[in-house]
Structures are given as C-alpha cells and as structure tokens.
Amino acid sequence: MKKIGLIAILILIGFITWSVRQQPNNLQATSAANESTSKLVLTGSSTVAPLAAEIGKRFEALHPEVRIDVQTGGSSRGVNDARSGLADIGMASRALKADETDLQAQTIALDGIGIILHSSNPVATLDKQQIIDIYTGKIVNWQAVGGRDAPITVVNKAEGRSTLELFLQFFGLKNTDVKPQVVIGDNQQGIKTVSGNPDAIGYVSIGSAEYEAEHGVAIKLLPLDGIAASVENVRNQSFPLSRPLNLVTKTAPTGLIKTFIDFAHSEQVDDLIAAQYFVAVPR
C-alpha cells in the first residue's frame, strides 16, 4: 500500500517537473513562431476553420517540418488575435471593417448567405422589404406574405458572428431592431433549427444549405433580388449577399506565413474549398 502511494507521488512529481521543464522550450517556440520557424497558429472564424485545417494538413504534407495549428472562436477573435500577435494568421469570414485597415487580408474563398425556410413552407419568394419586416417584427404571420396561417419563428445569429453582420449590413438593419425568437451560433445549428420548425425563417451559408437540401434535409433556399441562391451564382458573383473568407495578418506576410497564404490562395486547394461547400475565388 505504502509503495503504491509512494509511486503515485513520484509519478506526480515527475509529471510536474517535466511540464515545468518543458515550459521554457514552449516559450521559445511561441516567440520564434513570429520568425516562422516551424509552427503557424491560426485562430478565428468557425466557418473558415475546417477549410483552414484541411489546407493546413495538405501544406504539412508538402512541408514536413511545418505544423499548422488551427483554433476557432469567431471572426472578431481572429482579427484581434492577428492584431495582438497571439495568432500568426487570423481567420475572418467577412471583409475587413473600416477600423481594421491596419491589417492585411487575403481572400481564399467565397461564401454566399441565403435565406432558408422549411421545405413545406408554401412561400416561394420574399422581397427585401418583406424580409426586413419579418426580421423587425412588423410581419409576424406567414399569411401576410402569402403563406399559411401560422406565426413566424425568426432565427437570428448570435452577436459577433460575421454572418449576422453581413446580413444586417445588406438589409440596412441594426441588431437591436431584430426581434428573433431563436438565436443560434454555428451554421449547421441554423439549418437544424429551420428544418425542425415548419414556420421558421433563417439565413445560413449557401454551400452547406444546398448540400443539406440535396440530402433530404427539410429546408429550401429562397432567391434574393430574383437571383437564385446557388453556389453557381456565388461563383459568378451575381448573387448579392456573399462574403469573402479571409486570412488576416498584422503586416504584409513574409516567410512561412507568406508561403502558407500563397498556398491557400492557389489552385492546389480548389478541391478542398469545394469539399467544404465554399466557392474558390476567381484568379
């Protein structure tokens, strides 16, 4: 019994000294990351993160000495971390704002945002003013826009999400004007909320909505300004509500950071972009 206790304590001490000993090395690693020796840290948009992780894996395969660590947390976090130096590259699923012009952004892909309804909803199209009225609570029943007699469930995105910012900007709304019944975070949550509620309206990334609709999920995409919400129309840039997926750096990228961003912007990753249901930028 005493022996077991002694061994346990020894293991614990060993563990603590090991981790303390490792710490200086780690310190060096983080400070050296700026000179881009071996590890790149990316943080930011949860929309970009899976794509960036896949690009990172392919990049690692080509450059075995490099490690690409991708972390999530939202576009605002990506911008902040890139500015503060906490991350080598920030990920943002929107264009840089007016007060972020001190940073550099490289667009690696495009993503359209479409209005989705439950597939059983008879409403086939909504004009801009109708969508604004629904989201500001002026229209609360589907009957007012030619649907059945049922209350509208408005699904909105959470504060800090770039989809929300883009949506509000496009429709000229403020978030305080919006009267949502449901507030959601990530994209798939929006699709699941609307597919589970016949009277819901929401807005999500077009690529994944198109994929889910094709695979039997009960949602449908509405056209906007008469233009169908499809990946094709996002690609030819005729669809009005779309956003760039950006990699953000504090200064003009150099060294490994530049190599990685150039790689992410090259046609070598086109298949990865398509696999995540985004649209490659025209080069």
Place this chain on the structure above:
Amino acid sequence: MINAHLRKALSKQTWQPAIRDWLKNTLATGLINLTALVVSGLFVWLLSDVVLHGLPKLSWGFVFDAPRNAGRAGGIAPIIVSTSWILLVAIAAAAPLGLATAVLLTEFTRPASRFGRCVEASVGVLAGVPSIVFGLFGNAFFCVYLKLGFSILSGGLTLACMVLPILIHTAVEGLRAAPDEYRQAAAALGMSRSAALLHLLIPAAAPALLAGLLLGIGRAGAETAALIFTSGYVDRMPGSWLDSGRALSVHIYDLSMNVAGGDANAYASALVLIVLLLTINSLAMALTQHWLHKKMIRL
C-alpha cells in the same frame, strides 16, 4: 375542486376508506413506476438514438484512422488519444488536490471554524461556475499567462479546476460519514493520524471517493465549452502534452454544428465517447472493489 368533491362523496359511506386507501396506494405506486419508466425510457431513447445512428459508421478503421475532410471521412484516433490525455491530466491534477482538501476539511479543521467555512463556501461557489467561464479563465491563465498555449496541459488543468469542487464535495461527504469510533479507536491504539487516515478512514470512504471520481471523469469527458479555448481544435495526433489536441466532445460539437454532412460521424464519435466513459467507469469500479477486498482481508 374535483378532488374535494370526490373526497366528500367517498367519506359519506363507511366502506369507502378501504377503497380510498387502495386508490391512493395504486395511484402512488403508479406514479412512482411512471417516473421510473420516464427516466429509464429517456436513457434508452438517448442511447438507442446514438447507437442506431452511430453503429453503422463505427468500425476498427474509424477508431484507428485520422480524420479526413474536416471529420466527414476517416476516423478519430488522434481525438481519442487527445481526450484520454486531457482526462488523465485533469484527474492526475485534481484527485490528489481534492483528496487533500477534503482531508484538511474533515480531519484537521473543525467544521464550525471560519477557515473551514471559507474553504467550503469557495468550493460551493466554484461548483456553480458555468463551464464557459472556466474555459475563458483557462485560456487567460494557462494558455496566455502561463504561456502553455493551446495545449492538452492547458485543457487538462482547466478541467481539473472544474472537477475539483465535485471531488472535494464527495470526498468530504465520504470522510464525514466514516464513524468517529474509527478515529477514537485509532487514537486509543496509538495509531498516528496519517496511519488512521490511510488504513481506516480512506478505505471506509472509498465508495464515496470513487463515486466522486467517476462523476468528475464524466463531467470532464462531456465538457466542450471549457476545452474549445484551452486544448483547442487541432485534430492531429498529439506529440506531447504541449500540443493542441481536440477532445471528443469538441469534435462531436464541431461535426454536428459546424460541418455540413458531419452528422453520421458525430453520432459514431458520440458512441465512442459513451463507450470510453463506460469503460473508464467499470475499470475504476473494478479496481476499487479489488483494492477494498484486499484491504478487508488484511484488516
């Protein structure tokens, strides 16, 4: 209203108390059975949902492969490894601290003392803190201030902070439940306090300690919010405790909420997580049984 009428009508005749009692008893039994049915039904529904959706995807390849295409394809081997490391770090850090605090509270301080009350109150407050707050604290303290970065160590230590109150609370309850006669008899025999603790009190409290440990592991294994900002999102096989490693819960969350077409693998991962937790639980239970048994023989 109806109840009052019924009671009035029933109490008018003499033979009715028997019926009333019978009715009461049947109703009570029925309600209790219904509750049990609802609770176990909920569990069966949840489990069968996960098993039905997850089992078709589950294979040895799934358990031993690395994820591909953002987790839609491939397996979850690096994620299982990361999860195990995170749990191990969390328990290795929290269990000794928790037990030591519980011993301090029960054996070396009077429950009424100001110090004891202060410690217990702070443990209580810590138990009520939402996990996302632990996540933000862990990110600020372990990742940024201690410069551990997004790493398994940061994630494990954050979880340790989170499960510490559970461990302390259950250990205190267990030790307090050990009869005072043990302590008196040990003192009468001239046993040192540490010997009494090691050979009498901790074995007596072992079932409670184990229950606390299992609760802690369960809570830690299910944790997403505290881990996404500490141990991170990287789904590569971790090379050391200072690498970022994605936990199973984070993987499940990402696949179901962020990755289109990730549902099937999310279910399979959830199934693996359940099996992993059940295995840890039964292993811990068997170990304690074994240990207690040996202890009893020696006593």
